[in-house]
Amino acid sequence: LAGWTAKHSVRIRGYLHPPVAGTYVFTSCGHVDLYIGLTHLASSSHQILSPTSTCSDAILLQAGTSYFIEAVCTSGDDDCVVQVGWHIPDGTHIEVISGSYLSPYNRYQEIPAAHSVLSGLSRRHPRVLASAYDFAVLRDRIDQEEQIAEFYALIKKQGMEFLEQPLPEYTYTDPYSFNIAGCANQLIQMMETLGFIYNIESVDGDLDLALRCATRAWIELEAASHFMHWDTEHFASTPRMAHAYAMGYDWFYNAFTPERRAVIRNAIIELGIKKYDEELDRGPFGWHQWTVMKGNWNCVINGETGIAILAVAGENDYLSEDVLHKLLVNTRNFSMLTYYPDGGTKESPSYWKFKDDFFLPFFPALETAVGTDFGLGAVKGFVESGLHPIYAMGPSGQFFNYSDGGLKWQATPGLMYLSRTFNKPLYAWAYRDRFPDSVSVRSVLWYDSRGSKDELLNLPLDQYFSDAEVVYLRGAWDDPNSSWLGFAATDNWDFIHGQLDQGTFVFDALGQRWAADLGADNYGLPGYWDKNTGGIRWKVYRIRAEGHNTLVINPGSTHEDQHPMVKGKMIDFSSVGNHPFAIADLTDAYKQNGALRVRRGIKLIDRCALLICDELQLEYPSEVWWFMHTQADINIAANGRSAILKQGGKQVEVSLLAAPESARLIVMDAERLAASPGSTPGELGAKGYRKLAIRMVDVTDIHLAVVLVPEGVPAVTHSQICKLSAWHS
Known part of the structure; x- marks a missing residue:
């Protein structure tokens, strides 16, 4: 791979098909980190090679089995060389693994039976939106890339503002009289911001700042864990709070004691996941009609509850498997139809922002937690949905605000995710062009510097x-x-x-x-x-x-x-x-x-x-x-x-x-x-x-x-x- 002008990383994924059963030893040259899975799932992978360790231990592989394999090349040179070889069980050394033993990576899978939906679950935290490896890569990029360092400085500034806010006072006894959704919105932003800083600083960084972030996160989460409920009448607030708690639980998992984890986990399960399950069983009546509705309401409830399940899965697998399976099926049958067939939305482009905030993150969360989105991202129109806000914005700087829509295009970092994941650099350019000063945890996690105005000019006008x-x-x-x-x-x-x-x-x-x-x-x-x-x-x-x-x-x-x-x-x-x-x-x-x-x-x-x-x-x-x-x-x-x-x-x-x-x-x-x-x-x-x-x-x-x-x-x-x-x- 040639033509790069700055320090960069290249990720190559696929499946490895060993020709015979036995022990294999892998070798590499260049700046290569090599990961191999215990199964075909990305989340089962573990590192076997690094730039300083170019020969692996012996690994037992079975013939007829597909294994996930990933090579990550990080280089500051113009060219990036990825070369991986192996010693096969008969003693033959092959310098470069032939393409006949490899097949392309397929991120799409059908929704399996309930007992299998968590078969690829990563047992390590963090695993929702980002893994420990992702944060390690970000630490290196912050040290070596001026743009990313500037972004992180702004995130730290946002974090300091959260740390300096007055401590919460959740003393009410009637949750219906309190704006739980508004509280949860801020809590999500706080958990992501402080959690991001914690995971960057807790390894060879500012340990005092990391501790302050973890302490404040616990105070916030503990305060609302004793609510009688999270507004189950309207229910949109319930998964919002579960989402906030999930981010705190997962991103601060290594900072909290087992006792504190139990408090947060119990709140997520009892006040969030179980209430979602009850909603599905109750049927589509009144405020519960979201269960069969093709709209953003269904999307955000499924997406946020899904994130909550992925955060605590492994603690109660039967509950998590059963509810996650129901959620995936409901998402496929209703949520994804809001994108079909061309990415347009009946609810106006401003509600695309709502889905960007609370539904779209479910997709990268699935990928980092279980290694697949179960084919949901392959639904026709999902990838194309990034075009709608681009077309719907007039030269006056206002949206076409039909239905209950708004006029303003607010920051939608999900465009960065769609760009990186589905190779749509136009989306990344559109986000950077529209929001040059907007920096958030998600925009940094999914940051994509590609794309130019030329791609916009090549779009059809109508x-x-x-x-x-x-x-x-x-x-x-x-x-x-x-x-x-x-x-x-x-x-x-x-x-x-x-x-x-x-x-x-x-x-x-x-x-x-x-x-x-x-x-x-x-x-x-x-x-x-x-x-x-x-x-x-x-x-x-x-x-x-x-x-x-x-x-x-x-x-x-x-x-x-x-x-x-x-x-x-x-x-x-x-x-x-x-x-x-x-x-x-x-x-x-x-x-x-x-x-x-x-x-x-x-x-x-x-x-x-x-x-x-x-x-x-x-x-x-x-x-x-x-x-x-x-x-x-x-x-x-x-x-x-x-x-x-x-x-x-x-x-x-x-x-x-x-x-x-x-x-x-x-x-x-x-x-x-x-x-x-x-x-x-x-x-x-x-x-x-x-x-x-x-x-x-x-x-x-x-x-x-x-x-x-x-x-x-x-x-x-x-x-x-x-x-x-x-x-x-």
């Missing part, structure tokens, strides 16, 4: 995520003033964060967001999660169709202005040339409101101007509204057929190019229509936003075309407007 039913179109990757839009057909029902937002869109141009989504409302609103027909959720303005950039047909005819239990569908998508487009069939969402056919097309003309085209066939003369929320100033022309939007010193012209004769653009407050259900006390509202709207009355067949043209872009003419059926011509 993308359709089929299960999420979301399309992104853009003018360019490297122009902050380029046009970009997100368009959603979505699913109103089949996940917990669904809104009545089929057909909604957001639009960026000139570095500004002109068409905006209001995002989620207050999660604490009474009835916010009531998704039954007529449920309170469907009366909240930000959830309703009238609170989005879509259509409302015959307002007041039903409680819901879109049907809450249907899914829209993109029926056409084209990324060819300079006029990319997508067309959605929204008919099912509006049937209850008198619609026979509703289709919306979105096109980026010359990859600059936005065209929104709606075609409706209605059962009877109807009232139809077209809405677009914006924070821009709106100036409507005297004829009502055009408007100028101004924002951030830029402007966009809106024109009504096809519409019923009486249709006019109007400006409205971002509030519910008079015919809509009343507001729910505590709603966030839409302060700072207004609505550009079109009202059409007594209509049965509509062809509506609205175009948004950024300043400096040629105007769109009537001749460029045609029926959706002709968009391909």
